[in-house]
Each structure stands twice: as structure tokens, then as C-alpha cells.
Amino acid sequence: MNAPTGRLSDRLTLPQPYLLFLGDTTEPSYAKTAFGLADWAADRCVGEYGAEGCTVTTGLPRLAPAAARAAGARALVIGVANQGGVIGANWVAALVEAMEAGLDIVSGLHVRLGSIPALAAAARRTGQRLIDVRSPPPDIPVANGRKRSGKRLLTVGTDCALGKKYTALALHRAFAERGVAVDFRATGQTGIMIAGAGIPMDAVVSDFEAGAAELLSPDAAADHWDVIEGQGSIFNPAYAAVSLGLLHGSQPDVFVVCHDPSRTVILGMESFALPSVEEVIDLTIRLGSRTNPAIRCGGVSLNTSSLGAGAAEALIGAESRRLGLPVADPIRGGAAFAALVDACLA
Amino acid sequence: MNAPTGRLSDRLTLPQPYLLFLGDTTEPSYAKTAFGLADWAADRCVGEYGAEGCTVTTGLPRLAPAAARAAGARALVIGVANQGGVIGANWVAALVEAMEAGLDIVSGLHVRLGSIPALAAAARRTGQRLIDVRSPPPDIPVANGRKRSGKRLLTVGTDCALGKKYTALALHRAFAERGVAVDFRATGQTGIMIAGAGIPMDAVVSDFEAGAAELLSPDAAADHWDVIEGQGSIFNPAYAAVSLGLLHGSQPDVFVVCHDPSRTVILGMESFALPSVEEVIDLTIRLGSRTNPAIRCGGVSLNTSSLGAGAAEALIGAESRRLGLPVADPIRGGAAFAALVDACLA
Numbered sequence: 001m002n003a004p005t006g007r008l009s010d011r012l013t014l015p016q017p018y019l020l021f022l023g024d025t026t027e028p029s030y031a032k033t034a035f036g037l038a039d040w041a042a043d044r045c046v047g048e049y050g051a052e053g054c055t056v057t058t059g060l061p062r063l064a065p066a067a068a069r070a071a072g073a074r075a076l077v078i079g080v081a082n083q084g085g086v087i088g089a090n091w092v093a094a095l096v097e098a099m100e101a102g103l104d105i106v107s108g109l110h111v112r113l114g115s116i117p118a119l120a121a122a123a124r125r126t127g128q129r130l131i132d133v134r135s136p137p138p139d140i141p142v143a144n145g146r147k148r149s150g151k152r153l154l155t156v157g158t159d160c161a162l163g164k165k166y167t168a169l170a171l172h173r174a175f176a177e178r179g180v181a182v183d184f185r186a187t188g189q190t191g192i193m194i195a196g197a198g199i200p201m202d203a204v205v206s207d208f209e210a211g212a213a214e215l216l217s218p219d220a221a222a223d224h225w226d227v228i229e230g231q232g233s234i235f236n237p238a239y240a241a242v243s244l245g246l247l248h249g250s251q252p253d254v255f256v257v258c259h260d261p262s263r264t265v266i267l268g269m270e271s272f273a274l275p276s277v278e279e280v281i282d283l284t285i286r287l288g289s290r291t292n293p294a295i296r297c298g299g300v301s302l303n304t305s306s307l308g309a310g311a312a313e314a315l316i317g318a319e320s321r322r323l324g325l326p327v328a329d330p331i332r333g334g335a336a337f338a339a340l341v342d343a344c345l346a
Numbered sequence: 347m348n349a350p351t352g353r354l355s356d357r358l359t360l361p362q363p364y365l366l367f368l369g370d371t372t373e374p375s376y377a378k379t380a381f382g383l384a385d386w387a388a389d390r391c392v393g394e395y396g397a398e399g400c401t402v403t404t405g406l407p408r409l410a411p412a413a414a415r416a417a418g419a420r421a422l423v424i425g426v427a428n429q430g431g432v433i434g435a436n437w438v439a440a441l442v443e444a445m446e447a448g449l450d451i452v453s454g455l456h457v458r459l460g461s462i463p464a465l466a467a468a469a470r471r472t473g474q475r476l477i478d479v480r481s482p483p484p485d486i487p488v489a490n491g492r493k494r495s496g497k498r499l500l501t502v503g504t505d506c507a508l509g510k511k512y513t514a515l516a517l518h519r520a521f522a523e524r525g526v527a528v529d530f531r532a533t534g535q536t537g538i539m540i541a542g543a544g545i546p547m548d549a550v551v552s553d554f555e556a557g558a559a560e561l562l563s564p565d566a567a568a569d570h571w572d573v574i575e576g577q578g579s580i581f582n583p584a585y586a587a588v589s590l591g592l593l594h595g596s597q598p599d600v601f602v603v604c605h606d607p608s609r610t611v612i613l614g615m616e617s618f619a620l621p622s623v624e625e626v627i628d629l630t631i632r633l634g635s636r637t638n639p640a641i642r643c644g645g646v647s648l649n650t651s652s653l654g655a656g657a658a659e660a661l662i663g664a665e666s667r668r669l670g671l672p673v674a675d676p677i678r679g680g681a682a683f684a685a686l687v688d689a690c691l692a
Binding site for chain 1: 456488489490491492547548549550551552553555556557580581583584585586587588590591594595612615617618629632633636637
């Protein structure tokens with residue numbers, strides 16, 4: 001985040017509650033970030049706001065920035081992406097209005113907010129902050145490998161983009177519903193906006209990757225859990241560096257393997273076969289035991305969105321018997337997911 | 347390098363000869379940059395200079411900056427690193443003295459020279475340059491995993507700072523002496539200063555780590571070798587992300603394991619045992635085969651600097667018999683090293 005001050009742990013924290021900005025969007029799939037925030041952080045969203053022409057809604061109250069500020073909002077979050085990940089020229093007036101109403105601006109887009117002259121000028125004039133969540137905090141230390149107190153769970157994957165964030169959020173919610181002291185630790189831009197804090201691990205300089213992961217889940221009470229959003233895969237030829245640094249620094253006691261049974265090759269790399277769940281379990285234990293010798297697999301999260309309910313249930317049962325581990329689709333929930341939660345907390 | 351332009355190989359022109367700066371270092375392992383330059387670029391080093399408290403030496407004449415300038419030096423090179431790559435507060439006076447004597451400052455540390463107010467002020471006052479070698483080229487692509495033509499050798503290690511650069515330089519020299527078409531590919535600040543080109547792999551954003559390694563050793567003739575300087579260790583809890591991204595992107599046909607038999611724990615992390623050579627071989631093959639299924643171990647490079655000649659020879663022989671692989675100390679050379687070169691080229 002930009003212009004950080006104070007303790008490093010404070011720099012990882014976003015101003016909340018949010019006003020969700022929907023731009024001039026007419027296509028719901030471009031508002032994924034807003035829908036994710038409305039689903040997972042509804043208690044920290046006071047409303048939504050659209051520019052001229054916007055037709056999508058999260059179902060939250062529609063509030064102008066001044067009304068949102070009066071209702072307690074501290075930041076406007078850009079909850080929409082258009083192709084190319086740029087700031088629409090017709091969004092700028094709304095963002096300036098938000099700053100003049102006393103809101104910071106939070107963005108996960110590729111383009112830096114401060115690179116847009118009208119926004120930079122408004123930030124100087126109003127004293128509000130422009131916060132790019134893709135920028136890691138400065139001064140991340142090198143990892144020291146010291147074993148930290150508290151319990152940690154990391155979601156890992158057979159590949160990218162198949163449910164690691166969703167699984168971590170669902171486990172976090174289930175732990176909390178059981179009365180467990182738990183924090184969700186976000187490692188990507190959407191997760192950071194949902195959690196209101198976190199480190200974009202793929203944007204960290206590689207020498208500090210494990211150090212960033214250590215910073216993300218600090219010492220905690222012995223019975224406290226951090227549920228850490230995984231990134232990439234140790235089998236992904238492009239992103240394994242991110243995954244291994246996150247694994248080493250997270251020191252997980254438990255990991256959950258996330259897998260999509262409809263995927264057979266690495267996303268965008270057709271010559272690389274997807275690893276099996278067993279291979280991921282085996283290599284994660286081997287690599288993860290370097291910083292936590294007690295690491296164990298809590299079970300498997302299957303993304304069965306490509307299957308009907310009956311086929312999904314049959315596959316979940318068959319995989320659980322084959323692997324001898326709890327297997328569940330967190331979106332489908334049910335007894336299988338409860339068993340996965342039990343196994344993680346055991 | 348600041349404001350790089352043009353081809354990778356064109357991006358570095360450093361002022362030479364050098365005065366090597368040793369800071370206040372008392373631990374030789376942290377002075378590997380100075381030792382590397384003294385050994386591989388001795389004809390371009392006029393001497394060395396230490397701050398108060400320095401106890402290590404490269405063996406070059408000790409010269410104050412003014413005397414070094416009179417002897418022809420054009421730059422003081424920071425030849426020492428501490429954990430985290432920062433500028434010691436007690437180094438600043440020596441660096442200012444060097445600028446006032448007419449020397450530019452060259453640094454491969456993470457911290458930018460110009461971010462230190464006293465150095466920035468001295469640079470403005472004296473007109474000398476502050477040159478940060480550690481800047482990766484812009485616009486590094488994400489790795490694509492495509493197998494490239496030509497042969498590649500990567501040095502890997504049981505830890506940091508025990509001979510991976512030395513071994514790569516010695517193998518590069520030996521390959522060239524046999525008439526093999528070969529390039530040394532530098533991945534750290536010292537190697538870049540010696541080679542005049544390269545990518546500082548530990549300064550690359552982790553999402554692009556493997557992509558940077560792909561860029562570093564491009565397609566080449568079928569019988570051409572790239573000898574790639576390794577970084578860190580896949581067993582180092584702080585730096586394994588760097589090592590794995592470099593391994594995946596380098597796609598080595600052959601790797602050589604570098605090891606210091608006097609070291610029992612990870613440098614600066616006393617609670618972490620050094621892995622065995624066999625563990626490094628096994629895990630390097632397992633991880634490296636993801637992008638080059640034909641990966642093999644060419645042998646072992648032992649850093650026997652802590653041993654006398656007889657003990658070193660005995661250990662080299664015993665380790666070679668035990669492992670069933672060529673083992674040599676490149677600094678001692680001899681028939682053992684020739685056998686290691688044979689095995690790598692086989």
C-alpha cells in the first residue's frame with residue numbers, strides 16, 4: 001500500500017467499512033470483486049455506488065459518497081474491472097467526489113491510482129489516500145525461520161485459480177462458527193479487500209517471499225488459528241516460487257489440497273500435466289516439513305462446479321475412500337465439509 | 347542497473363578499476379562479493395578498504411580512497427553483504443570519504459544508495475555517481491515453460507554462500523578451455539559485476555522469478571552450454587523461493603551440488619540443520635524434472651577451504667566413492683576437477 005507509516009502490521013490494514021464502487025458496469029461478471037465483498041464482507045460494506053450508466057447491483061443500499069461517509073464508510077473500493085484493468089475515464093468524477101466526501105480509494109487494478117493526474121491532484125487536495133492493494137508494503141524482512149506460536153492452516157493447490165481463496169474463506173467461517181479464535185490471512189488482491197488486510201504475495205520480491213509470509217501470520221495464542229489463502233502451486237512452472245516461499249514462511253500445521261477434477265493440464269500451459277492430489281500431498285509435506293516438521297494434510301477441497309449434484313457427491317465419496325482423507329466441496333458444504341473441518345481442527 | 351536499455355548483455359557499464367569496500371565485516375562469508383571480484387576480476391581491482399572494526403581481507407593492498415584514486419581506481423564497490431542487504435550506518439562515513447576522493451559508489455545491495463540522505467547529499471556535492479547494480483530489467487515475462495534449445499548447467503547448494511558462483515565460474519572457464527561454446531550466466535550482484543551482464547534473481551518479483559530465469563538463458567545452438575550461477579538453496583527457509591524459480595526457469599540438463607563440509611547449520615539460522623548432499627540431489631531432481639525430465643546430477647563441488655591439502659584430498663576421494671559421483675574442489679582443481687568437468691559434459 002502507498003505511503004505507509006507506523007508499524008508494519010498497521011500498514012497491511014485497509015480502511016473499513018467500504019462503499020463498493022460499480023463503475024458504469026452493465027455486465028455482472030466484471031463486478032466479481034464487488035460481489036465477493038458483498039458475499040464475504042457484508043458486515044463491513046455500508047452500500048454500493050455506481051457511475052452514470054451502471055445497471056448491476058450487489059443488493060446493498062445505493063448510497064452517494066457523502067451519505068456513505070455519514071453511515072461510517074471510510075473507503076470507496078473499486079469493485080469492478082473492465083477489460084485491461086484500467087480506470088474508466090467516466091469513473092474519475094465519482095472517485096474525486098468520494099475523496100471530497102472524506103473517503104480513501106482502494107483499488108486492485110493493474111493501473112496505479114496515483115498515475116491518474118486528476119486522482120493524484122484530488123488526493124493532495126483532500127488528504128485522502130490512494131491505496132493500490134497490488135503493492136506490497138516496503139521493508140519486508142528476510143525470513144528468520146523461527147517457529148511462531150499459534151496454529152496455521154494453508155490452502156495449497158494442484159494449480160492456480162481452482163478454489164484456494166474460496167476454500168480458505170469457507171474454512172475460516174466454519175472455524176469461527178465453532179467458536180474457534182481464527183483469522184483469515186489474505187495473499188491476493190481480492191482476499192486482501194475481503195479481509196481488509198494482507199500481503200499480495202505474488203508482488204513481493206523473491207528474496208523476501210518467505211519473510212512476507214512470516215509477517216502475514218504473526219505469533220498468536222496457542223489455540224488461535226490463522227487460515228492462510230494459498231497461491232499458485234509448487235507444481236506450476238511459472239509460479240512455484242511464490243508457492244514455496246508462502247509454504248516455508250507460513251509454517252502450516254495443516255494444509256488442505258484444492259483441486260478441480262475437470263482440469264487435466266496446468267492453466268495456460270497445455271504441455272504440463274496437472275499433478276495428482278497425492279503428488280501435491282507428498283511434495284507439500286516434504287517441502288513444508290522444513291519449517292514445520294509436524295505439517296499434515298487435513299484433507300482435500302474439490303471444486304465440483306463442473307458436475308451435477310449427484311456426480312459431485314459420488315466423486316467426493318470415491319475420492320475420500322481412495323485417499324483415506326476427508327474430501328469436500330466447500331460450496332456444497334454438508335456433512336463432507338463438516339468432516340473436513342473436523343479433520344483440520346483435530 | 348539504473349534505467350536499463352537495449353539488450354540484456356548491453357545493460358551494464360561500470361566504472362573500473364575498483365576499490366573493494368569491506369565494511370566492518372568480521373565474518374568472511376558475508377564478504378563474498380569482495381572475494382569474488384578479487385579472484386575473478388583481480389586485474390580490475392586496485393585494492394581494498396575497510397571501516398572501523400573490519401577484520402576480513404581479500405589479500406589486495408589496503409588503500410584509503412584517495413590513495414586508491416591516485417592508483418587509478420574509479421569506483422568503490424561495496425564488496426560485503428549482511429542479512430537483508432542494508433547499508434551499515436557505520437559504513438556511511440567511509441562511502442562519503444570515497445566520493446570526496448573522486449570515486450563513484452557501486453552497490454549490489456537491496457537498499458538504494460540514493461535513499462540514504464548522507465550519500466545522496468554527498469553525490470550531489472561531489473558529482474560522483476551512486477550506482478545500484480541490483481535492478482532487474484523491466485518487463486520480465488511470466489514463465490511459459492517452453493523447453494529451450496542448447497545445454498544448461500546450474501549450480502545448486504546445500505546453503506547460501508558456499509561456492510555456487512565460484513563453481514559456475516570455474517566450470518565456465520574449464521568448458522571454454524576445452525573449446526566448448528559456453529556462456530557464464532550471472533544471477534547475483536558479484537557475478538554481474540564480474541560478467542558484465544545478468545539478472546539479479548533475488549531482486550525479481552516472485553511472480554516473475556521463473557520467467558527471469560527463462561530470459562537469462564535463451565535458446566542457443568544445440569551444442570552450446572550456459573553455465574548458470576545458482577542462488578540460495580531449496581532447503582534454505584528464507585531463500586528457497588529464489589532457488590526454485592531459478593531451477594524451474596533454467597531447465598538445467600545438468601546440476602552440480604555445491605557444499606561446504608565444515609558447515610553443519612544454515613548460515614544465520616542455527617536451528618536449521620544443513621541438508622545432506624544426497625537430499626539436495628534427490629529434491630533437485632524431483633523439482634527440476636518438472637521443466638526438464640532429463641535433469642541429472644553431474645557431480646559435487648566441495649568447498650574444502652577449511653581443510654589442509656591432505657585432508658581435502660582424502661575427503662574428496664571418500665565422498666566420491668560414497669556418492670558414486672565425481673567430487674572436486676574447483677579451487678584445488680587437479681584430476682578430480684577434470685573428472686567433474688568430464689561428467690558434466692558427458
